[in-house]
Amino acid sequence: MSLKLVWRFLLSHPVRSILTCGSIVVAVFLLCVLRTTVVALGSSIEAAAANRLVVQSSVSLFVPLPLSYQPKIEQVDGIEHVIKWTWFGGYYKDPQNFFAQFAVDAAATMEVYPEMEITEGSYDAFLASRQGALIGRDLAEKYEWSVGDRVPIIGTIYPRADGGAWEFDVEAIYDSRNPAFGEQTLLFHHTYFEEVLKAEQGPEALAAGVYIMRIEPGTEPTTVMAAVDALFESGPQRVQTTTEAEFNRQFVTMFGGIPTFLSWIGGSVLFAILLAAINTMLMAGRERTRILGVMKAMGFGSGSVFALFVVEAVVLCGAGGLIGVAFAKLVETPIAVALSTMMPGFVLTTETILAGLAVAVGVGLVAALVPAIAASRLRPVEALRAEV
Amino acid sequence: MALVPFKYTLRSLFVRRSATLLTVFGTGATVAVLAGVLSLNKGFEALFEAHGREDLVVFLRPGAQSEGESAFSDDRADILLKSLAEVATNASGAPLASAESFLAVRLRKTDGGETNVPIRGVQPATFAIRAGEIRIVEGRNFQPGSDEVIVGRPVSERIRDASVGDVLTLNTTPFRVVGIFEHDGPLDSEVWGDVERMRVALKRPVYNRVLAQLRPDAEVAALAARLEDDRQVPAKVQTEREYLRNQTGMLSGALQFLGFFLAVIMGTAAVFTGTNTMLSALASRVHEIGILLSTGFRPMAISLAFLLESLLLGLLGGVVGCLLALPLNGVETGTTNWQTFTEVAFAFRVTPDVLVRAVGFALILGLLGGTWPAVRAARLDPTDALRRR
Numbered sequence: 001m002s003l004k005l006v007w008r009f010l011l012s013h014p015v016r017s018i019l020t021c022g023s024i025v026v027a028v029f030l031l032c033v034l035r036t037t038v039v040a041l042g043s044s045i046e047a048a049a050a051n052r053l054v055v056q057s058s059v060s061l062f063v064p065l066p067l068s069y070q071p072k073i074e075q076v077d078g079i080e081h082v083i084k085w086t087w088f089g090g091y092y093k094d095p096q097n098f099f100a101q102f103a104v105d106a107a108a109t110m111e112v113y114p115e116m117e118i119t120e121g122s123y124d125a126f127l128a129s130r131q132g133a134l135i136g137r138d139l140a141e142k143y144e145w146s147v148g149d150r151v152p153i154i155g156t157i158y159p160r161a162d163g164g165a166w167e168f169d170v171e172a173i174y175d176s177r178n179p180a181f182g183e184q185t186l187l188f189h190h191t192y193f194e195e196v197l198k199a200e201q202g203p204e205a206l207a208a209g210v211y212i213m214r215i216e217p218g219t220e221p222t223t224v225m226a227a228v229d230a231l232f233e234s235g236p237q238r239v240q241t242t243t244e245a246e247f248n249r250q251f252v253t254m255f256g257g258i259p260t261f262l263s264w265i266g267g268s269v270l271f272a273i274l275l276a277a278i279n280t281m282l283m284a285g286r287e288r289t290r291i292l293g294v295m296k297a298m299g300f301g302s303g304s305v306f307a308l309f310v311v312e313a314v315v316l317c318g319a320g321g322l323i324g325v326a327f328a329k330l331v332e333t334p335i336a337v338a339l340s341t342m343m344p345g346f347v348l349t350t351e352t353i354l355a356g357l358a359v360a361v362g363v364g365l366v367a368a369l370v371p372a373i374a375a376s377r378l379r380p381v382e383a384l385r386a387e388v
Numbered sequence: 389m390a391l392v393p394f395k396y397t398l399r400s401l402f403v404r405r406s407a408t409l410l411t412v413f414g415t416g417a418t419v420a421v422l423a424g425v426l427s428l429n430k431g432f433e434a435l436f437e438a439h440g441r442e443d444l445v446v447f448l449r450p451g452a453q454s455e456g457e458s459a460f461s462d463d464r465a466d467i468l469l470k471s472l473a474e475v476a477t478n479a480s481g482a483p484l485a486s487a488e489s490f491l492a493v494r495l496r497k498t499d500g501g502e503t504n505v506p507i508r509g510v511q512p513a514t515f516a517i518r519a520g521e522i523r524i525v526e527g528r529n530f531q532p533g534s535d536e537v538i539v540g541r542p543v544s545e546r547i548r549d550a551s552v553g554d555v556l557t558l559n560t561t562p563f564r565v566v567g568i569f570e571h572d573g574p575l576d577s578e579v580w581g582d583v584e585r586m587r588v589a590l591k592r593p594v595y596n597r598v599l600a601q602l603r604p605d606a607e608v609a610a611l612a613a614r615l616e617d618d619r620q621v622p623a624k625v626q627t628e629r630e631y632l633r634n635q636t637g638m639l640s641g642a643l644q645f646l647g648f649f650l651a652v653i654m655g656t657a658a659v660f661t662g663t664n665t666m667l668s669a670l671a672s673r674v675h676e677i678g679i680l681l682s683t684g685f686r687p688m689a690i691s692l693a694f695l696l697e698s699l700l701l702g703l704l705g706g707v708v709g710c711l712l713a714l715p716l717n718g719v720e721t722g723t724t725n726w727q728t729f730t731e732v733a734f735a736f737r738v739t740p741d742v743l744v745r746a747v748g749f750a751l752i753l754g755l756l757g758g759t760w761p762a763v764r765a766a767r768l769d770p771t772d773a774l775r776r777r
Contacts, residue, residue, distance in 0.1 A: 019664045023657035030653050059559045059590065060493045061504060061729060062456060095453060159451045204593075235560050236591065240494075253501060254724035256731065261428070261721070265421050269654060272417035276661040279410040283668040 006312045009284070017316060020280040024320025024363065025327065027273035028356045032328035033335070034266045035352045038259045042252055043345030047180030048245035052112065053221060054085075055211040055228055056247065058240035064207030065237055067194075073211055076227045078219035081108040084190045086209035090153040090166065092143060099139060101153060101186040102209075103193035106134075112214045115181050121147035121172035130192055133168035136183030138337060140173050147171060153186070158193075161200040180248075182344030212244075270359065277367035281313050285371025292375050293383025302376035309375055313368035314361055321360025325353050392685055392693035400697055404669060411665045412704045415753055418654040419709025423738065423746040424716055425647035429640060430737040436636040439573025440629030444517065445608060447598040447623045450616065454635060455490045456728050459594040464621045468598045474606035478516055485600035486513040489586050492730045493558060493579075496548045505543060506578045506730045507558065509586030517601045522575070527552040527567035530581055535589075537581040538567040542733050550579070561589035574632065574725075577732055599628075635725060655753055658705075662757020666698050670761050677765060678773030691766035695758045702754020706747035713746065714738055 010017045055073060057063040064086065073082050088101035106127055110116060119137065126132045133151065145151055152165035160166060168188050176183050190208070197205045215224055225241040232239045292305060328348055336346040401408045447468050452458035460468065465487040475483045489509035494502050512532055515522065530536035537556060544550045544565075549557075554565045556579070563581060570576060586592070602608065612625035626634070670677075677690055717738040725732050 016664050016667060019660040023660040026653055026657040026660075030650075058494065060491050062492055063590070089457065154451065156451055156453055156457050159449070163450070238559065250502065253503070254729065254731070256723035257721035258723055261424075265424070265650065268417045268421045272414045272654065272661075273657065275410045275414040275417070276657065276664070279407055279414070279661060280664055282406055282410070283664070287668075287671070 003311075005308060006315060009288070009308070009312050010316060013284070013287075016280060016283070020277065021316055021320040021323070023273060023276045024317050024360055025324040027269050027363075028321045028324025028360050029327045030269050031266055031359060032325060032348060032352050032356045033331070034262050034269075035355060036328070036332070036346055036348050037343075038262050039349060039352065040339070040343055040345040040347070041255050041259055043347075044180040044248040045245050045252055047178050047345065048243065048248055049115075049178075050221070050243070050245075051215050051217070052244040053213045053215060053224060053228075053241055054244060054247040055213065055239050055241045056209075058238040061250075063237060064209050065211065065239065067206055067208060069232065069239070070208070070211060072231055073213065073228055076224060076231070078216050078224050080214045080216050081111050082211050082213045083108050083112055084208035085212045086190065086193065086207075087157075088153075088155065088188075088193075089157040090155045092151070092153055095156075097143070099184045099186065100182075101188070103190040104187050106132075106187070106189050106191075108214075109134075109187065112212055113181065115176055115178035116174040117177060118172050119175045121170070123172055126171035129169055129171050130189065131167060131169050132171040132189065134172045134174060134187045135170055136185050137173055137175050138183040139186060140170070142184070142337070145170050147173065151186075158197065160196070166196070179345045179347050184344070210247075270363075274363050274366060277313070277317060277363050278370065280316075281309065281367045281371045284312070285309065285374055288375075289378070289383050292378055293380045296378060296380040296383065305378070306372045306376040309372035310365065310368045313364040315364075317360045317364030317367070318357070321357045324360065325356045328356070329353075390685060390689060392680065392689050394696075397693055397697045397700065400669065400673070401700060404672075407665050407668065408701065408704075411661055411701050412708055414661050415658045415702060415705025415750055416708030416712055418658045418753070419706050419746050419750045420712035421654060422647060422651045422749055423709055423713035423742055424736070425643060425650060426742045426745060427713065427716060427736045427738045428721070429643040429647065430739050430742055431734045432636060432640060432643065434737055435574055435732065435734045436632045437629065439571075440627065440632035442627050442629055443602050443604070444628040445600050445602055445611070446626050446628055446631040447600070447615075448626070448631075450622050450624050452624065454728050455488075455597040456492065458596050458624075460487070460596075460598065460621075460623075461594055465595045465598055467621045468600070468623065472600065472611070474602050474611050475600045476603045476606075482513070483600070484513055484517050485598060486511040486517060487583060487595040487598050488514065489583050489590075489592055489594075490596040490728075491586075491590055491592065492728055493590075495550075495556075497546055498548050499546075503546070504724075504730045505547060506728065507537075507586060507590070508575075508578050508580050509583030510580055511583055514599065517599060518575075521571060521573075523570045524567050525570050527565075530566055532582050533585065534582065535561065535563050535585055536566045537563045537579050538569050539565055539579050540576040541568050541570050542576055543579060544568050546733075558586075558589045559591070561585075563589070574732060577730065598623075635728070639723065639725070651749060655749070658753045659756045662698060662701060662753060663760055665701065666694060666758050666761035667764070669697070670694065670765055674768065674773050674776045677768055678770055678776070681768070681770035682774060687766040687768070690768075691762040694762040694765045695755070698758020698761070699751060699754040702750045702752075702757070703747070705753065706750025709750060710738075710743050710746055713742075 057065055070082055070084065083105040086103040088103055090101055091098050110123060126134045135145065140146065147170055149170045151168050151170060153168060154165045194206050215221060221243055228241040229239060295305065332348045339346050448455060448458035449460060469485045469487055470483060475485050477483050491507050492504040493507045495505045497503050525541065530538050539550045549555060550565055552565055552568060555562045556565055608625065608627055615623045615625055680690060716736040719736045720733055722731055722733040
């Protein structure tokens with residue numbers, strides 16, 4: 001009975017209901033997208049593997065480490081694998097087509113990064129191929145590369161002597177089970193990288209960007225970190241060994257004030273939308289003074305009149321929230337693909353969905369309060385006399 | 389055609405105080421967000437683009453996107469430094485050109501954590517080229533050939549061991565901080581020292597870029613074209629302004645996209661709210677409109693009055709939005725220059741241009757929000773309207 005009344009009230013001003021619902025849709029959509037962005041910015045820390053450690057130069061992100069460090073690191077107790085991992089920094093045809101490429105020790109890479117799952121081609125073919133490359137699914141789709149293709153990459157940090165491109169043969173494509181380890185990465189052999197550099201620039205050009213280690217189960221990471229750091233305390237390049245989470249954190253903190261700024265925007269959206277909802281409910285309340293008077297005269301109690309407003313607002317805003325979340329879900333994949341080179345991990349979490357819905361319902365409750373209280377206090381005689 | 393008096397419009401807004409206030413503040417929040425993003429972008433542009441000089445050229449290795457990626461061996465740098473006719477000379481005939489090294493070095497912040505600070509090694513000619521741009525505000529400049537550095541003012545505040553008299557250790561070499569400098573542009577975020585000492589301490593076998601001041605009559609485009617495929621020293625030549633613009637293109641583009649995205653989405657919500665308010669105004673004024681129509685006002689005039697009212701709502705929202713955004717002016721924030729992975733600090737700049745654009749945006753919101761109600765108002769039938777209470 002009263003639900004039917006709510007429905008009637010909502011339909012009494014269809015345009016207004018639709019517009020109000022529409023602004024809630026927009027707001028919830030925006031809040032979900034902003035929150036997902038903020039979460040994604042930090043996701044590489046959350047999703048980091050606890051058993052991976054990174055050895056980097058303590059001087060600078062841009063200073064590579066000597067190749068001679070690898071056998072020394074391997075001597076440290078508790079380490080399963082040590083692989084070279086060198087940022088290549090190239091692009092495909094145009095600097096706009098930028099994505100991550102790393103030269104790696106291919107043999108142990110799958111052990112260190114078990115979240116990779118080869119879905120096309122084979123890992124063995126990649127291992128066997130001198131110029132072979134292992135690429136992520138998104139990358140393959142974006143540039144329509146498939147197994148067997150030869151891919152030219154222009155090196156900005158490591159240009160070829162003839163000014164041309166490095167060429168890699170796609171041998172395998174991986175899917176990632178870890179949202180923070182994106183599918184827009186190209187991995188190729190460190191041996192091939194060294195081979196070319198040695199021939200074109202001489203042996204002194206050889207180095208590794210960082211070393212990534214997988215530690216044995218049950219090993220205390222801090223012990224390993226201290227032991228590795230101690231190896232190179234007196235140079236030639238001092239190192240700093242950290243967990244993968246710490247390593248990623250240095251990139252995340254680079255976003256600086258951006259997460260705070262996005263949160264502020266979210267706050268403003270919330271504020272604007274709350275005002276809009278209050279506005280609508282006040283209008284509804286004002287217009288209905290006379291009808292409410294009639295209802296009360298017919299015997300509707302204060303409580304049910306109060307509830308009527310609250311339910312109406314919650315239904316209206318809740319519907320807006322649902323549609324808003326649905327829109328956010330709809331754009332999730334396109335945004336994730338567009339951002340994946342800069343910022344992997346754009347995933348609409350359950351938490352964000354619930355937060356979006358909670359905000360919508362909350363806004364409805366608050367907005368209903370003033371007119372609902374006014375309506376419950378309304379004296380039928382005055383209401384019937386009122387001119388609106 | 390007789391227009392509905394302006395006073396009527398004003399009073400209508402005043403009579404419906406709560407609806408007016410709620411709409412104005414809702415629009416205001418939307419406008420404030422747009423103004424915030426715009427002023428962030430302004431602050432960013434002011435730091436980078438406004439301080440790039442047209443008479444300076446930056447030489448990079450072909451293909452390099454930033455100086456961190458660029459490299460010149462000693463002999464190649466030497467050719468660029470000494471043999472280019474386009475480069476201006478000082479009073480004694482020496483070219484105003486300087487080879488520089490550049491590395492983003494990991495340093496500890498005063499409030500904990502680490503950040504990447506650009507360390508630039510320069511030759512004495514740099515100070516001749518940048519005469520007047522670089523101001524030593526504390527201590528003195530470093531001695532060429534010595535293990536001394538000078539530090540940009542914001543860096544000295546943010547980074548540990550970066551005040552005058554402190555010792556800053558780079559890899560294993562201690563450098564003494566002897567001065568603090570200021571620069572209105574991005575150089576403010578750097579640490580400077582002698583280029584040869586830097587190369588030794590940081591084990592850098594190469595120079596990263598060459599900076600030169602051009603003669604007033606020199607043609608940058610011709611120089612760039614000539615050096616692009618030069619046999620001896622192939623180089624990418626850009627004016628400093630071009631170089632800095634390329635450095636910030638990505639972030640600037642991201643901010644502009646963010647501003648556009650938010651303006652469209654939040655603007656939609658604001659238009660919905662505005663339409664709601666005006667429709668409700670219309671509904672409660674049907675009787676009045678009937679009177680206006682029957683006293684001879686044309687439907688067009690009524691329609692315009694509604695549109696005007698909505699525009700006024702928008703204008704008020706714009707003003708409120710600007711007032712909300714004004715305190716942002718000068719607030720310092722920081723992010724990273726993704727081309728070099730170094731931290732840049734910059735401030736929101738709420739310029740008149742930002743305010744004008746924000747108010748313009750608010751007026752558009754008002755216009756869009758008022759259109760449909762205005763059309764509805766014009767369509768009312770006078771007798772029918774008069775009958776409604």
